Amino acid sequence: NVEFLQCLNQTHHSKRWSKSREKLDFRKFASHLVRRVFGYIATKADHEMLNASSNRHLKGDGLEVMTQAMMINLQNLMLHNVDSSSDQVTWREEKLFAYCYNIVFRAGYLSLYGNEAFDSKTSQEKAKEKDRAESEALYDEFRKYDQLFPRLAYGVLPPKKRREATKLLEYFWNVLSVQKLKGRDNISRWIWDVQEGKDNAGVKEDMITRYMFVLLWASQGNTGPSSFWLLLFLMKHPEAMRSVKEEIDKAVRESGQEVKPGGPLVKMSREMLMKTPILDSAVEETLRLTAAPLLTRAVLQDMTLKMADGRQYFIRQGDRVALFPYSAIQMDPEIHPDPRSFKYDRFLNPDGSKKTDFYKAGNKVKYYTMPWGSGASMCPGRFFATNELKQFAFLMLLYFEFELINPNEEIPEIDYSRYGFGTMQPDRDLQFRYRRRY
Numbered sequence: 044n045v046e047f048l049q050c051l052n053q054t055h056h057s058k059r060w061s062k063s064r065e066k067l068d069f070r071k072f073a074s075h076l077v078r079r080v081f082g083y084i085a086t087k088a089d090h091e092m093l094n095a096s097s098n099r100h101l102k103g104d105g106l107e108v109m110t111q112a113m114m115i116n117l118q119n120l121m122l123h124n125v126d127s128s129s130d131q132v133t134w135r136e137e138k139l140f141a142y143c144y145n146i147v148f149r150a151g152y153l154s155l156y157g158n159e160a161f162d163s164k165t166s167q168e169k170a171k172e173k174d175r176a177e178s179e180a181l182y183d184e185f186r187k188y189d190q191l192f193p194r195l196a197y198g199v200l201p202p203k204k205r206r207e208a209t210k211l212l213e214y215f216w217n218v219l220s221v222q223k224l225k226g227r228d229n230i231s232r233w234i235w236d237v238q239e240g241k242d243n244a245g246v247k248e249d250m251i252t253r254y255m256f257v258l259l260w261a262s263q264g265n266t267g268p269s270s271f272w273l274l275l276f277l278m279k280h281p282e283a284m285r286s287v288k289e290e291i292d293k294a295v296r297e298s299g300q301e302v303k304p305g306g307p308l309v310k311m312s313r314e315m316l317m318k319t320p321i322l323d324s325a326v327e328e329t330l331r332l333t334a335a336p337l338l339t340r341a342v343l344q345d346m347t348l349k350m351a352d353g354r355q356y357f358i359r360q361g362d363r364v365a366l367f368p369y370s371a372i373q374m375d376p377e378i379h380p381d382p383r384s385f386k387y388d389r390f391l392n393p394d395g396s397k398k399t400d401f402y403k404a405g406n407k408v409k410y411y412t413m414p415w416g417s418g419a420s421m422c423p424g425r426f427f428a429t430n431e432l433k434q435f436a437f438l439m440l441l442y443f444e445f446e447l448i449n450p451n452e453e454i455p456e457i458d459y460s461r462y463g464f465g466t467m468q469p470d471r472d473l474q475f476r477y478r479r480r481y
């Protein structure tokens with residue numbers, strides 16, 4: 044694995060890799076997994092359709108719409124129950140992982156799958172309240188599935204737990220059914236284009252509904268845990284916290300807005316989010332340390348993998364090759380000195396611009412961190428995901444002071460049973476407290 048990635052990182056790797064690409068296929072393995080875990084039968088057109096919709100709606104200009112939706116939903120969830128009157132700025136205490144995962148999951152879900160519809164009979168406030176309640180219930184069930192997931196994916200879930208997983212799937216298929224989605228407001232184009240594309244291609248409605256849960260899983264399983272690590276690293280590194288906070292306050296000032304008690308909520312555009320290189324670097328560093336996907340490919344034809352050091356491996360049709368960039372790249376001390384430490388400015392040049400030059404044995408490394416995977420199956424939500432993390436951190440820092448109850452508490456270990464499934468989760472939670480700044 045390490046050597047294979049080193050082979051990818053060779054200066055003249057591109058030809059060799061694209062040749063391998065025809066012989067190494069991610070779809071075969073992915074469709075096997077989604078069938079077993081999500082009861083969804085993949086079609087050949089899935090990948091193209093998803094890519095087309097993602098290119099249109101999860102990056103570039105399409106992201107502006109998603110950013111606005113995310114902002115509204117985050118504010119609804121984060122600010123509704125926090126007292127803003129200046130004489131009553133009380134601390135609230137919560138568990139950090141539970142808090143971050145809950146808020147980011149629910150805001151992401153509402154932004155992609157839409158809000159409760161409101162009309163003359165349902166006031167906007169009532170609709171918002173319903174959004175909060177409904178997304179909370181969905182989150183609770185999602186976490187149950189999340190906890191069963193690794194053993195489900197490995198096929199080692201005992202029968203009782205398997206029945207629980209089946210029940211949960213039925214719950215999601217009910218809540219996310221195409222019929223129910225049709226009754227919602229602000230459903231994202233990303234979801235809707237995929238739904239329509241499948242419908243036009245003659246895919247049965249219950250299979251489309253199952254796909255809706257596959258997408259919920261792919262889109263909401265990683266951002267919550269990542270946002271936890273980001274806040275935790277900031278709290279454990281006061282200099283990082285200070286630098287990011289200053290950057291955010293400046294971005295708000297430069298946009299001509301002011302946060303004050305009882306004042307209007309801050310409007311955040313994608314443009315504002317593009318002026319935060321320090322936060323970008325902190326996010327990248329967080330993902331380097333905590334995103335550990337295992338990238339599995341099916342071998343379609345016999346082939347020889349040539350390594351950087353000249354060694355060759357013969358792999359057979361029917362074999363599987365798995366890459367684990369976490370250990371091969373992200374934790375490589377030559378590419379990232381002192382790789383276990385969080386350095387918020389690791390991805391910054393001295394002039395404050397984004398750093399992309401990393402070296403190994405004197406050669407520039409093209410893949411220096413791979414939280415999103417690579418090649419054809421690279422995460423299509425990566426721009427939106429980065430935005431989500433930044434928006435959440437932005438609002439936390441803008442509206443709240445927050446700190447660990449025990450500032451000396453060690454950063455928890457990762458839960459190794461989830462190794463290979465995207466962003467790692469901690470093996471325990473930590474208490475923190477927050478209160479409004481204004």
Ligand code: HEM
Nearest residue numbers: 261262265266269334336414415416417420421422424428
């Ligand atoms: C921090 C957050 C996230 C991380 C670390 C992450 C990481 C990944 C990784 C590693 C893969 C598999 C790549 C491979 O096998 O080569 C993937 C796939 C995927 N991700 Fe993400 N992801 C995140 C958030 C999101 C979001 C927010 C969305 C959607 C809005 C999303 C949508 C997807 C989809 C649909 C796939 C499957 C792609 C396919 O089958 O071609 N992800 N993600």
